[in-house]
Amino acid sequence: MNLCMKQKVFSWGDRFTVWDENGNDRYYVRGEVFSLGKKLHLTDTAGAEVAFIQQKAFSFKPRFYVYMNGALQAEIVKDFTFFTQRYRVEGIDWEVNGNFGAHDYEISGARGTVASIHKQWFTWGDCYEICISENENEQLVLAVVLAIDAVMAQSNAAAANSAT
Numbered sequence: 001m002n003l004c005m006k007q008k009v010f011s012w013g014d015r016f017t018v019w020d021e022n023g024n025d026r027y028y029v030r031g032e033v034f035s036l037g038k039k040l041h042l043t044d045t046a047g048a049e050v051a052f053i054q055q056k057a058f059s060f061k062p063r064f065y066v067y068m069n070g071a072l073q074a075e076i077v078k079d080f081t082f083f084t085q086r087y088r089v090e091g092i093d094w095e096v097n098g099n100f101g102a103h104d105y106e107i108s109g110a111r112g113t114v115a116s117i118h119k120q121w122f123t124w125g126d127c128y129e130i131c132i133s134e135n136e137n138e139q140l141v142l143a144v145v146l147a148i149d150a151v152m153a154q155s156n157a158a159a160a161n162s163a164t
Contacts, residue, residue: 001131002021002129002131002132003026004020004127005017005029005128005130005146006018006019007127014029014040015028015029016028018142026045027044027139028044028045029041029043037054037055038053038054039055040150042142051066051068051142052067052068053065053067053143055147055150061077061078061079061080062077062078062151063077063078064076064150066147068139068140072091073140074089074090074140074143075089075090076089076144078151087151093109094108094114094144095107096108096148098117100148103117103152104119105117107141112133114133114136115130115131115136116130116131117131117145130142130145
């Protein structure tokens with residue numbers, strides 16, 4: 001399954017649309033504007049929430065929780081490393097590796113590759129191609145990708161603020 005996720009350029013808070021390879025809308029992502037820590041809602045096209053991603057507000061390392069149907073499904077943790085970025089997805093034992101600066105990474109599990117994520121360059125707004133392996137939960141994969149994107153956006157904002 002190939003999905004494409006594109007962030008709206010001019011929006012109040014985080015807003016994404018996720019569509020399939022045929023250009024049909026599959027999911028919508030809406031962030032809460034005034035909240036302690038990042039909170040994202042992944043909904044289907046009918047507006048029903050399929051996943052909720054919440055950042056742990058006061059944590060030394062970036063940490064996000066993924067809830068589906070009100071139950072905790074996974075915890076995404078950015079490991080502390082000096083030269084590379086590394087993420088773990090606890091609860092489902094996935095690892096995330098790749099070139100995060102280029103937005104080109106892979107999620108892998110015990111059975112091999114779960115999904116590969118590639119940023120499409122030269123587009124209006126951030127656009128990611130997500131190739132999900134068969135028999136994988138696409139909603140859970142999207143929630144992990146959204147959490148990693150939130151960590152990278154916060155890191156980029158912090159780097160930009162420290163440069164000024």
